[in-house]
Amino acid sequence: MTKEKWQGHIAILCTNLIFGLNTPTAKSLVPTWISPTALTCLRMSFATVIFWIIASFFKQEKVSKKDLVIIFFGALFGLVGAQLSFAVALQYTSPVNISLIAAMTPVAVMIMAAFWLKEPITFKKAAGVFIGAAGALLIILHSSPANNGSNNMLGNLLAVVNVITYALYLIITRTVSLRYKPITLMKWMFLFSALISLPLGFQNLINAPAFTAAAPNDVLWRLAYIAIMATGIAYFLVPLALKRIRPTTVSMYNNAQPLIASTVAIIIGQDVFSWDKPAAAILVFIGVYLVTQSKSKADIEKETGKN
Numbered sequence: 001m002t003k004e005k006w007q008g009h010i011a012i013l014c015t016n017l018i019f020g021l022n023t024p025t026a027k028s029l030v031p032t033w034i035s036p037t038a039l040t041c042l043r044m045s046f047a048t049v050i051f052w053i054i055a056s057f058f059k060q061e062k063v064s065k066k067d068l069v070i071i072f073f074g075a076l077f078g079l080v081g082a083q084l085s086f087a088v089a090l091q092y093t094s095p096v097n098i099s100l101i102a103a104m105t106p107v108a109v110m111i112m113a114a115f116w117l118k119e120p121i122t123f124k125k126a127a128g129v130f131i132g133a134a135g136a137l138l139i140i141l142h143s144s145p146a147n148n149g150s151n152n153m154l155g156n157l158l159a160v161v162n163v164i165t166y167a168l169y170l171i172i173t174r175t176v177s178l179r180y181k182p183i184t185l186m187k188w189m190f191l192f193s194a195l196i197s198l199p200l201g202f203q204n205l206i207n208a209p210a211f212t213a214a215a216p217n218d219v220l221w222r223l224a225y226i227a228i229m230a231t232g233i234a235y236f237l238v239p240l241a242l243k244r245i246r247p248t249t250v251s252m253y254n255n256a257q258p259l260i261a262s263t264v265a266i267i268i269g270q271d272v273f274s275w276d277k278p279a280a281a282i283l284v285f286i287g288v289y290l291v292t293q294s295k296s297k298a299d300i301e302k303e304t305g306k307n
Contacts, residue, residue, distance in 0.1 A: 003279060008244025011237040016253045020231035020255025020260030023095045025222050026087065033210040033219050036087035041194075042200030042230040043224070044079060050191040050232050055187040067176050071185060075177070075192035078169020080233070084197070085161040100256040101159040103136030106291070108167035109251035116171055117247070125248065133288020135280040138254040140166050170238075170247040177242035185239050252291045255284045 001009075030036055089098055106129045113119040121268070176185060210219050241250050259280055 004244045008241045008250075012241035012250050013256070015234045015237045015241065016256050017260055018117065018229050018234040019254075019256040021264060022226060022234075023090075023257070024099060025207070025225055025230075027090050027095045027223055029210065029226075030087055030090045033215060034200070034208040034223070035204045036091060037197075037201035038083060038088050038204035039201075039226070040080065040084045040206050041197045041205045043083060043227055044190060044193040044197045046227040047186070047232045047235070048194040049192050050228075051183065051187040051236075055183050058181070058183055061180055061184045063180065063184065067179065068188065070172060070176050071188045072192045074169055074185075075189045076196065078173065079189060079193035080196045082162050082169060083167035083231075084200075085158045085165060089155045089158035089162060091150045091155070093159065097152060097156055098100045098159045098162070100137065101156060101163055101191065102257060103133050103255050105163050105167055106132060106248060106251040108163055109170055110248050111238040112167055113247055113306045117174065119246065119248065124293060126292025128250070129252065130287075130292075132255040132284050133289065135283025135287060136258050137265040138276050138280040138283065144292055149183045154192075165234075170242065170251055173239065174242055174247050177239040182236055182239040186236055190235075208215040249291050250290075251290050255287060259284055 026039065030039060034042070086098070110119075110121060110129055111124065114121050173185070173189075209215060210223060238250070259277070263277070
């Protein structure tokens with residue numbers, strides 16, 4: 001594996017470490033301390049300010065109008081669509097259910113990549129996706145959620161929307177991720193997402209209980225984690241990964257999220273060690289290995305001598 005591919009794998013692994021902690025963190029805030037629309041508005045607006053400030057210290061890249069359209073739809077699906085559906089789903093179902101459905105992201109990406117990017121669905125790739133998903137399912141099905149959601153069906157449907165929109169984001173932003181620096185993509189993508197989310201959540205944001213005297217200090221720390229780590233840093237790492245490895249491989253790391261959440265729960269005493277956790281880890285990383293080793297469209301064309 002080349003140094004560039006290693007960098008891609010490390011970037012997306014760090015992303016999913018952050019996302020793995022984000023679900024229980026966000027669940028502890030929504031809707032008691034902040035509404036889903038307000039949380040989405042906060043994440044998009046905060047990241048916009050941060051990325052435009054950082055971008056001012058770098059040489060500016062000119063983005064074509066055609067690519068700005070692609071970036072807009074990336075913001076619509078991957079930022080506003082995915083994050084709003086995620087936040088609303090937290091109101092109605094458990095983090096375990098959301099993680100269970102999120103484990104299906106690689107399957108959605110594999111199918112979309114086959115249609116839009118003409119990536120071949122090889123036996124090795126398909127086997128890797130489903131073995132990895134089996135690992136995620138194993139860890140989730142052996143979990144015992146602390147409380148059931150108020151409307152699991154609606155929450156689960158919203159979690160499916162989250163999977164589809166995030167998969168679309170990975171697919172449609174692949175081309176622009178290859179052409180521009182991550183900071184350029186992020187400043188434009190979050191600007192578009194902020195413009196979309198502000199009318200939806202600004203009023204709820206300024207009236208959120210999280211910003212009143214009744215809120216404990218740790219509420220603000222949890223919000224800071226979501227805004228800085230799970231939005232700014234995590235989404236900055238995604239285009240870094242997409243520039244170096246394929247969307248299907250990137251999505252495979254989503255299967256590590258429930259495993260990460262479970263491991264953290266053991267460390268802090270919320271869960272106990274059991275046989276299913278190392279078994280799930282083995283399945284997840286076998287899946288990642290198989291998908292990583294499968295041939296891409298470019299590899300096959302190179303072997304057959306196509307230009």
